[in-house]
Amino acid sequence: MAAPPRPESLALLDRLVAALEAKGIVTEAEIAERQANTDKASPETGARMVARAWTDPAYRALLLSDGAAAAEAMGVSMAGAPPLGVLENTPTRHHLVVCTLCSCYPRAVLGYPPGWYKSFAYRARAVREPRAVLAEWGLMLPDSVEVRVVDSTADYRWMVLPMRPAGTEGWDEARLASIVTRDALVGVAVPKAG
């Protein structure tokens, strides 16, 4: 557990917020709203977007051309969030997302990043030996599939659109979303029907 905040830190925070309000930069209500949005975000949001893209070609096109607009269409507030790009996995290309410089992660649609995503080991190895990293996660990709590592280095955030697995014919969106895991949304896993 984190230590409780020190009184002098809270006093400093109060003065900072008051100064920001006085300068018209941000209001306390906006801070509270952002905090609520951040806490509410979870991989279920990304999973719902993927499931809808699997069943709705128009939504799929929107998701691939403008991820932020596609998130907004699912009721996610993207105000103030970085632009969201979506990487389409195909039978010949698999995307793996990493941030080698820090821990950039599409929080607006996936929530807080897991600890391993921020680890030095993942950040160093995913970019250099992606197939070895994926194999350790249990994902063996055939040589016919290009592994494309996406190093999230700047102002975008990236989410993977995995391929819809065989054996899911006729499933509704909710059932489809249930097999889209957080790990599949950054490319360390792929969804499975069973």
Place this chain on the structure above:
Amino acid sequence: MSGAARFTPGARVRVRDDWPERRGPCHIRTPHYIRGRTGTVVRPLGAFANPEDLAFARPAPARTLYHVLFEQGPIWHEGRPGDTVMVEVFEHWLEPAEGGA
């Protein structure tokens, strides 16, 4: 402010072989492993305030950001041929690659 993007999709570009961190305090979003490497522009991603200035609270002009694709082999000298790495790189880190389109 940034004008039109200098490079178009498919352009061959070289990342400047520059190491500002050896000259003094700085904040750079260009990973070390692509400096001096040649890649292909996938597409411009838009213009964003230059993080190298933002980090020091300096006026930060908007710079065009690109998705640039590199082959993994020439970078790491290992791995499967055909595997790639795609990186966001700001325009001022890129120059036309010799003989490139």
